[in-house]
Amino acid sequence: MGQNLSCRGTNHDHGLFTAVQQGNLQAVTSLLQQDPSLFHQTTLYDRFSPLHIAATNGQIEILSRLLHGSVNPDVLNRQKQTPLMLAAMHGRIACVEKLLEAGANVLMFDTVNGRTCLHYAAYYGHFSCLQAILSSAQSSSVAASWGFVRFVNVRDGKGATPLHLAARQRRPECVHILLDSGALVCASTGRYGYPGSTPLHLAARGGSLDCIRELLAWGADRLQRDSSGQIPYMVAMKHRHGSCASLLNPTSAEPLVWPSPLKFISELNADAKALLEQALMDANKEREKNILKGGGYSLPSPSHSACLDDNISEVSESELCCICFEQVCTIEVQNCGHQMCAQCTLALCCYNKPNPTTASITPPVCPFCRSNISRLMVITKIETHDETDQDNIDTNSSKTNKLRKLRNLNDGGSSSFKGLSSVSFGKLGVRSSGRVADDSIMVKEGN
Numbered sequence: 001m002g003q004n005l006s007c008r009g010t011n012h013d014h015g016l017f018t019a020v021q022q023g024n025l026q027a028v029t030s031l032l033q034q035d036p037s038l039f040h041q042t043t044l045y046d047r048f049s050p051l052h053i054a055a056t057n058g059q060i061e062i063l064s065r066l067l068h069g070s071v072n073p074d075v076l077n078r079q080k081q082t083p084l085m086l087a088a089m090h091g092r093i094a095c096v097e098k099l100l101e102a103g104a105n106v107l108m109f110d111t112v113n114g115r116t117c118l119h120y121a122a123y124y125g126h127f128s129c130l131q132a133i134l135s136s137a138q139s140s141s142v143a144a145s146w147g148f149v150r151f152v153n154v155r156d157g158k159g160a161t162p163l164h165l166a167a168r169q170r171r172p173e174c175v176h177i178l179l180d181s182g183a184l185v186c187a188s189t190g191r192y193g194y195p196g197s198t199p200l201h202l203a204a205r206g207g208s209l210d211c212i213r214e215l216l217a218w219g220a221d222r223l224q225r226d227s228s229g230q231i232p233y234m235v236a237m238k239h240r241h242g243s244c245a246s247l248l249n250p251t252s253a254e255p256l257v258w259p260s261p262l263k264f265i266s267e268l269n270a271d272a273k274a275l276l277e278q279a280l281m282d283a284n285k286e287r288e289k290n291i292l293k294g295g296g297y298s299l300p301s302p303s304h305s306a307c308l309d310d311n312i313s314e315v316s317e318s319e320l321c322c323i324c325f326e327q328v329c330t331i332e333v334q335n336c337g338h339q340m341c342a343q344c345t346l347a348l349c350c351y352n353k354p355n356p357t358t359a360s361i362t363p364p365v366c367p368f369c370r371s372n373i374s375r376l377m378v379i380t381k382i383e384t385h386d387e388t389d390q391d392n393i394d395t396n397s398s399k400t401n402k403l404r405k406l407r408n409l410n411d412g413g414s415s416s417f418k419g420l421s422s423v424s425f426g427k428l429g430v431r432s433s434g435r436v437a438d439d440s441i442m443v444k445e446g447n
Helices: 016-022 025-034 036-040 050-057 060-068 083-089 093-101 117-123 127-139 141-152 162-168 172-180 199-206 209-217 232-238 242-248 270-294 305-313 342-349 387-410 415-421
Strands: 331-333 376-378
Touching: 016 025, 016 050, 025 036, 025 060, 050 060, 050 083, 050 093, 060 093, 083 093, 083 117, 083 127, 093 127, 117 127, 117 162, 117 172, 127 141, 127 172, 162 172, 162 199, 162 209, 172 209, 199 209, 199 232, 199 242, 209 242, 209 270, 232 242, 242 270, 270 331, 270 342, 270 376
Parallel strands: none
Antiparallel strands: 331 376
């Protein structure tokens, strides 16, 4: 993976580079005290500095010692690569964080492929490094001067964004992080792969169901063509990825799309967002199950689905969603206080498809009282460790839930409620990932 740095044949007999590579902090400290000029010494041909070697090999203590000695964190090797690029390339998260803390520039391009540290983290699938770089860019001068969304969609020398690379290399975790950070789901490449390829084309070429699932859930266009006139479905068929082709077939049912244009969706807290994202993936996996069954393919069967149904059947009726009467209420609409399950909340938000010309959708209203939804929150449950008060708490909680249920039912005559109840998701449960490829397998870019 990445570049393997060797300290042999450097024509330097001081032993600094070998000590750095082996993590011998005592020897490094002694050598630097004897000759401070070694801070800026490089290997003869590749021009690797001690900082490059420490970052590549994950020697965080030595890297910290070098940075403490006022070493430039953006020192370049022969290929104009910074230590941050090499740390991101090899997944050295501790070194990445330390370099970012030292002020390493995230917006530097090498001469190999014209890539940044963000490209390398996405290409090699190191999502923790990817997240650290994005977080640093969002709070640094890059966001103010260059623009954060522009940075997320930065192109390499062949016109590929980090999302293109992550999709091609079958990195679903990186695909999700980039999409959530503002990556353009339908951006076309320049000379990378087939010219004009979108991330969906590249995911179809790589054969990753997880990447295709993520891209479709964020609105990827199944009908967009590359410069050769191929749609992603044709690419998947060409490379014999049958299950991927079934999902990409333009005649198959369209998936639900994450309603990112809605203001209150972008303001969700982490818990509410996780619930709705899981509901979205579960709903789309139900759709996939039917599609793949018709095409002779199948997703792995969940081993605990029966247990899940048993748990739901034991839940008190006062806690069930008054729309589907199948799932437990987990989301509350603020101000009016009406409650729904995550699946019905998602159905409400995705009921109208985004306008492709404006990338906006009509803000939904509460299906019970028709007031505008401005904020969604996760329902918090009362926890107690006092057994003597448990009966009283259960009784009060039950009364509160029954009152809320009665209020929901009384308000349920609105047209929004009737329209929402007609949206069918099927029975949703926790599903396995359906992963078909090991993310650690590298793909040659020329394929």
